[in-house]
Amino acid sequence: MTGKTGDIVIGLGNDAIARGAFEAGVHFAAAYPGTPSSEILENLATISKDAGIYVEWSVNEKVAFEAATAAAWTGLRAMASMKLNGFFVILDSLINIAYTGHGPGGLVLVVADDPFAHSSTTEGDARPLGFYSDIVVLEPSTHQEAKDIIPYAFELSEKHGVIVMVRETTRLAHSRAPFKLGKVSKTKRTATFDYNLPLHNLPRPHLRHGDLHTRLDKIRVEEFEKSTLNLYDGPPKPSLLIITSGIAWKYVREAVDLLQLKDVGILRIATLSPLPKAMILDRLKKTSEVLFFEEVDPYLETQIRSLATELSSNSTPQFFGKLTGHVPVFGEVDINQALKSIAALKALSYSAAQKEYVNMAKDAPNIVPRRLLTFCTGCPHRPTYYSIYRAIKRNKGKGIVTGDIGCYSLGVFYHGVMQNQHSMGAGVGIASGLGKLDQFGLKDPIIAVVGDSTFYHACLPALVNIVYNQSKAIVCVLDNNATAMTGFQPHPGTGLSATGDVTSTVPIERVLQGIGFQSVTVVDPFNLKESIDTVYKALNSDKSQAIVFRRECALITNRQRRQRQESIPMFMVEADKCFGDKCKICSVEFNCPACVWDNESDKALIETTLCNGCGVCVDVCPHQAIHLLEE
Amino acid sequence: MKYDDPFNIVIAGVGGQGNVLSSRLVADAAIAKGYFVAIGETYGAAQRGGSVMSHIRISKHDVGPLIPQHSAHLLLGFEPIEALRVGAKFLNPSSTAIVNMHPVYPIEVLTGQLEYPSINEVEKRLRTLCSKIYTLDAVDLAQQAGDPLVMNTVMVGALAGAHITPVDVIVLEQEIAKIRRLKDVNLTAFNLGVDAIKKNL
Numbered sequence: 001m002t003g004k005t006g007d008i009v010i011g012l013g014n015d016a017i018a019r020g021a022f023e024a025g026v027h028f029a030a031a032y033p034g035t036p037s038s039e040i041l042e043n044l045a046t047i048s049k050d051a052g053i054y055v056e057w058s059v060n061e062k063v064a065f066e067a068a069t070a071a072a073w074t075g076l077r078a079m080a081s082m083k084l085n086g087f088f089v090i091l092d093s094l095i096n097i098a099y100t101g102h103g104p105g106g107l108v109l110v111v112a113d114d115p116f117a118h119s120s121t122t123e124g125d126a127r128p129l130g131f132y133s134d135i136v137v138l139e140p141s142t143h144q145e146a147k148d149i150i151p152y153a154f155e156l157s158e159k160h161g162v163i164v165m166v167r168e169t170t171r172l173a174h175s176r177a178p179f180k181l182g183k184v185s186k187t188k189r190t191a192t193f194d195y196n197l198p199l200h201n202l203p204r205p206h207l208r209h210g211d212l213h214t215r216l217d218k219i220r221v222e223e224f225e226k227s228t229l230n231l232y233d234g235p236p237k238p239s240l241l242i243i244t245s246g247i248a249w250k251y252v253r254e255a256v257d258l259l260q261l262k263d264v265g266i267l268r269i270a271t272l273s274p275l276p277k278a279m280i281l282d283r284l285k286k287t288s289e290v291l292f293f294e295e296v297d298p299y300l301e302t303q304i305r306s307l308a309t310e311l312s313s314n315s316t317p318q319f320f321g322k323l324t325g326h327v328p329v330f331g332e333v334d335i336n337q338a339l340k341s342i343a344a345l346k347a348l349s350y351s352a353a354q355k356e357y358v359n360m361a362k363d364a365p366n367i368v369p370r371r372l373l374t375f376c377t378g379c380p381h382r383p384t385y386y387s388i389y390r391a392i393k394r395n396k397g398k399g400i401v402t403g404d405i406g407c408y409s410l411g412v413f414y415h416g417v418m419q420n421q422h423s424m425g426a427g428v429g430i431a432s433g434l435g436k437l438d439q440f441g442l443k444d445p446i447i448a449v450v451g452d453s454t455f456y457h458a459c460l461p462a463l464v465n466i467v468y469n470q471s472k473a474i475v476c477v478l479d480n481n482a483t484a485m486t487g488f489q490p491h492p493g494t495g496l497s498a499t500g501d502v503t504s505t506v507p508i509e510r511v512l513q514g515i516g517f518q519s520v521t522v523v524d525p526f527n528l529k530e531s532i533d534t535v536y537k538a539l540n541s542d543k544s545q546a547i548v549f550r551r552e553c554a555l556i557t558n559r560q561r562r563q564r565q566e567s568i569p570m571f572m573v574e575a576d577k578c579f580g581d582k583c584k585i586c587s588v589e590f591n592c593p594a595c596v597w598d599n600e601s602d603k604a605l606i607e608t609t610l611c612n613g614c615g616v617c618v619d620v621c622p623h624q625a626i627h628l629l630e631e
Numbered sequence: 632m633k634y635d636d637p638f639n640i641v642i643a644g645v646g647g648q649g650n651v652l653s654s655r656l657v658a659d660a661a662i663a664k665g666y667f668v669a670i671g672e673t674y675g676a677a678q679r680g681g682s683v684m685s686h687i688r689i690s691k692h693d694v695g696p697l698i699p700q701h702s703a704h705l706l707l708g709f710e711p712i713e714a715l716r717v718g719a720k721f722l723n724p725s726s727t728a729i730v731n732m733h734p735v736y737p738i739e740v741l742t743g744q745l746e747y748p749s750i751n752e753v754e755k756r757l758r759t760l761c762s763k764i765y766t767l768d769a770v771d772l773a774q775q776a777g778d779p780l781v782m783n784t785v786m787v788g789a790l791a792g793a794h795i796t797p798v799d800v801i802v803l804e805q806e807i808a809k810i811r812r813l814k815d816v817n818l819t820a821f822n823l824g825v826d827a828i829k830k831n832l
Contacts, residue, residue, distance in 0.1 A: 178668065334697050335699045
């Protein structure tokens with residue numbers, strides 16, 4: 001982040017974007033953590049004090065975007081960054097503010113899509129949503145471009161009064177490559193609020209919408225038709241034109257190279273909305289076949305196919321892509337898919353190895369057992385889920401568990417305790433609905449499981465709904481004092497800001513009490529008996545119930561132990577007392593990776609290299625066979 | 632010596648083994664020698680015991696972050712079954728594998744629900760997938776160096792010791808020397824890795 005102009009550094013695509021924002025002289029940056037976007041704000045937080053940048057982790061993406069808008073209204077350069085799901089969250093505000101414009105400042109969004117849903121619950125594509133929202137959409141393909149495109153995005157935004165979105169995907173965000181640092185522009189500005197600016201769309205929103213389209217058309221003609229961000233490589237009249245954007249461009253280039261195709265042209269479009277119509281039509285006229293190769297949705301494909309209706313029928317090429325089955329409509333595209341799609345159109349085939357070898361290799365890993373994701377050893381979520389599991393079992397199997405996204409999503413793999421799992425906060429809203437169905441015959445108790453950071457992000461309206469509409473849903477907040485899944489960013493319950501400074505805390509239990517839950521209990525999930533009893537009691541209560549399971553993330557505990565040079569408490573199984581194969585509660589039911597099963601003796605064993613010393617297994621064992629090993 | 636361009640290295644392991652750091656060390660060494668490097672990583676589930684994989688591509692050009700199937704010149708396996716799982720996709724009859732044969736058991740193996748295959752069988756299958764394989768117990772060597780966690784540095788040493796990549800021992804050792812935490816342990820681990828391959832050669 002802090003290197004000199006001209007230095008070549010290696011970093012993530014997100015590092016490059018953060019550096020680009022720094023070089024652009026960004027004043028205000030807000031975000032909510034979400035893989036693969038979190039490193040952008042984290043980077044800016046490291047330099048914020050020296051560089052005079054205001055940086056915050058907002059409670060959710062919508063607030064981040066609105067806060068950034070406010071800064072832009074006062075003349076500052078403001079940026080909000082988020083993963084695709086966060087972009088879904090901001091849409092209402094975005095479409096409103098796109099009409100209004102953002103005053104004299106610059107407003108840039110960075111949206112990280114996650115094709116294949118490597119660390120998400122959905123795939124999705126920000127490009128068509130950007131088009132739909134009437135904002136400008138840019139997409140870099142390389143780390144260098146990721147850095148360079150941010151200052152340009154700010155310039156465009158300020159010059160034309162539009163919101164500019166920069167889209168990236170996981171493979172750019174989370175791959176590393178070198179990029180050359182540029183000059184950091186010093187844009188010291190004072191925030192001033194112009195009371196005469198009409199910062200609303202009333203009384204005629206549709207007219208503001210019309211003005212916005214005029215601005216976008218101007219950008220199309222003046223900026224994008226001749227933009228050097230759009231690249232063409234190939235013969236003047238290629239037999240096949242491949243149209244692509246983002247990181248997919250790199251796959252296409254490599255595939256064309258490996259297939260040694262000389263008569264193929266590649267058009268890489270970086271200005272995705274508004275599309276440079278004339279330039280594209282001109283390219284279409286010079287070829288007879290077009291393949292669209294893009295991540296996630298057929299955005300370029302549908303847009304350009306509709307543009308092509310302006311061509312005469314004899315100059316309209318034949319189109320291939322996701323709509324024709326030549327590129328899959330789901331999952332991530334990669335170099336192998338590029339080779340496959342292009343080779344198929346050219347009636348070629350490509351393989352780096354002989355067919356017999358490939359077939360042999362396919363079978364080679366058939367002895368490899370799967371590697372299920374599980375909670376870390378010492379993780380407080382394991383005893384929390386174990387308590388819910390045991391309480392439901394005691395309740396004759398009655399208890400529906402709803403949830404959302406975070407480390408605790410792994411509850412879907414933990415004896416299937418979590419039965420549904422969707423977007424941030426969705427579990428609370430769904431529980432609210434399920435808890436109102438007794439008049440239709442659904443009598444089962446309902447439990448919503450939610451993480452601490454998610455609690456502030458998207459749960460508050462649904463929690464109010466539960467109380468207001470007297471739904472019988474029980475809310476369990478799994479408070480591990482961090483946004484652990486995305487890399488331990490602070491949140492309003494931690495008392496720390498994005499820059500590590502001490503700030504106000506918003507205690508979860510006080511929020512729940514304030515909303516009006518009749519019973520709010522805080523338990524330590526390491527206290528197994530109390531946890532199971534609390535859940536069981538809630539399952540059989542008529543009061544509105546909230547339970548906060550509070551225990552910090554095991555990885556934080558570990559880090560602190562290392563700093564204090566403390567050793568991890570050691571536990572052992574007393575073999576004589578272990579019931580062996582007949583029981584297996586510690587290893588199979590509690591399912592801790594450190595409660596290893598020893599097949600030779602048919603007894604449990606604590607694997608000290610894996611154990612984090614939480615000691616919950618001592619209470620899990622019904623035969624008092626596990627003990628703390630005294631020094 | 633002339634190397635293929637791009638030169639493709641794939642690292643296969645389990646969350647928490649440190650492949651992100653290892654791939655960065657190799658990349659920094661290659662950049663120090665004037666190469667462009669692209670590293671593609673999958674680490675969303677890294678801290679929760681999942682499989683992790685890094686692709687390192689060393690080139691004179693701005694290449695993409697992913698290695699085509701069966702196009703790795705070198706597989707650096709941090710764990711036997713992960714090496715087999717990933718090797719089956721990326722190795723080819725002329726590639727080399729360097730594999731730490733110290734297993735990290737999946738949760739269902741630990742709890743006695745699934746069986747881990749015999750190490751000999753894993754090694755036998757890996758042999759059929761490449762032209763040359765070096766095996767070592769990098770956890771054991773890391774322990775000798777002073778900390779089992781520096782297994783990844785032992786493996787980087789092994790990569791250097793095999794002399795098949797465009798990055799050499801001296802430059803890599805200089806990169807290791809820049810590590811602040813456990814610097815001496817890391818340097819010892821690196822050299823134990825180099826020596827382990829020399830004995831294997």
